[in-house]
Amino acid sequence: MSFMPHGKHLIAGEWIGTEQVFQSEPAYGDAHPFSVGTPELIDQAVQAAEEAFWRYSQTSRAERAAFLNAIADEIENRAEAIISIGNQESGLPEARLKGECGRTTGQLRLFSSLILAGDYLDRRHDEALPDRQPLPRPDLRMMQRPIGPVAVFGASNFPLAFSTAGGDTASALAAGCPVVVKGHGAHPGTSEIVAEAILSAIEKCGLAKGVFSLVQGGNRAVGQALVQHPLIKAVGFTGSLGGGRALFDLCAQRSEPIPFFGELGSVNPMFMLPEAISARGTALGQGWAASLSLGAGQFCTNPGIAVVVAGSEAEAFIEAARFSLSECGAQVMLTDGIAAAYNAGAEKMGLEKGVDNLLTSTFYSREAKPFLFKVAAKDWLENHSLSEEVFGPLGLVVVANDVEEMYRVARSLDGQLTATIHMEDGDTALARRLLPVLERKAGRVLANGFPTGVEVCDSMVHGGPYPASTNFGATSVGTMAIRRFLRPVCYQDIPVELLPQDLAEV
Secondary structure, rough: OOOOOOOEEEEOOEEEEOOOOEOOOOOOOOOOOOOOOOHHHHHHHHHHHHHHHHHOOOOOOOHHHHHHHHHHHHHHHHHHHHHHHHHHHHHOOHHHHHHHHHHHHHHHHHHHHHHHHHHOOOOEEOOOEOHHHOOOOOOOEEEEEEEEEEEEEOOOOOOOOOOOHHHHHHHHHOOOOOEEEOOOOOOOOHHHHHHHHHHHHHHOOOOOHHHHHEOOOOHHHHHHHHHHOOOEEEEEEOHHHHHHHHHHHHHHHOOOOOOEEEOOOOOOOOEOHHHHHHHHHHHHHHHHHHHHHHHHHHOOOOOOOEEEEEEEHHHHHHHHHHHHHHOOOOOOOOOOOHHHHHHHHHHHOOOOOEEEEEEOOOOOOEEOOOEEEEEEEEHHHHHHHOOOOOOOEEEEEEEOOHHHHHHHHHHHOEEEEEEEEEOOHHHHHHHHHHHHHHHEEEEEEEEEOOOOOOOOOOOOOOOOOOOOOOOOOOOOOOOOHHHHHEEEEEEEEOOHHOOOOOHHOO
């Protein structure tokens, strides 16, 4: 299926253009013009979402499940065209995009199954006790209800799974909340064709057109207008710490503050315990290099830091990682801006006190190659900037003098999406000591693995203490993500015939 973008916004079922346009900046192929978003379009989209909420929030679980499945079907019908333009815009390999397309449709169907099962509603019923002394108890029922229109910001590094129809959109629609998406400028054509798929599903299911809108492009005023619109009740965001924190602050400053569910990145430290380094240091170095360079390092779970205890075994691990990274070819990064920021971050790190350059790379425009640095734990502990994410295939080895210094490194960490322990049986005592620290620092703790794969399932947590995310009690991946867009409502002595059908059955 061929696809030529028309460059318009989708506002409540209507494709609308604006006079001002921007050009896409594809990694390959021709650029295309796209209409620039405006605060006025945001207002139209949010007003339509609010109007649609009254009807959509009352749909049955079966109706919403059918809608989610229909979106998945429509995306699959356009998969060839989606993968083609996604490859052109992002530079991501077709095989990666094919997998991401499957993940996108898979999580839509997963949420469909979730809401059909009904457990997410957390329904409770305390029957009336009219004869209780000294006071009677009323009939009390509780269930989770949708909160209202949700704003979603598309992510640069996942043009499908974390963008227009990604996990934030899927979980909000599953909850019964209309969605307004602010498309990411890195892949506007991909966003447009996915929006077409969602619109087709809306029409087939006979839903209100305001259930979904897409506003493309625009400057910061567009994003600000979205998070500050009084009818928006929550925001889902995946992106940089700076951009996410600015939007979070705007949400908090509203006359009605709203939750901002921001996933802001992480360095995802790995602790290479002594017995593991001794037994398989070379293999661990090679595995780290593969994980670090996967997708040009453009994963929010990219393991940017490895912590080791000084010694010959640690040096063997470092050399294996260095050699493997030196063999990596140049990879196209998502945007010119991301590539420039990566290059600047690598240059800055190389100039920091105590940092040794183990592998430097020649940088060609949007193509990136790995960098590898080493620093003593003492210097790392004294310089917080060394713990900040550099988005791309850049690794930093933190060398501790002993296990006590390794433990101090763990205690000093900011919030992380993931933290990993590589261990053998002989490391159990040290691992047992580290685990309470790491579970306090990260949303997901791994043993003997690499964090760059995020399984979409019931038990996954993709979030963590700040600055990894802005809400430590939430996840943006997995079925628990639906909780972000629900709130508990208690119904006291409400006649059964007035109750929501899902609660009347309890």
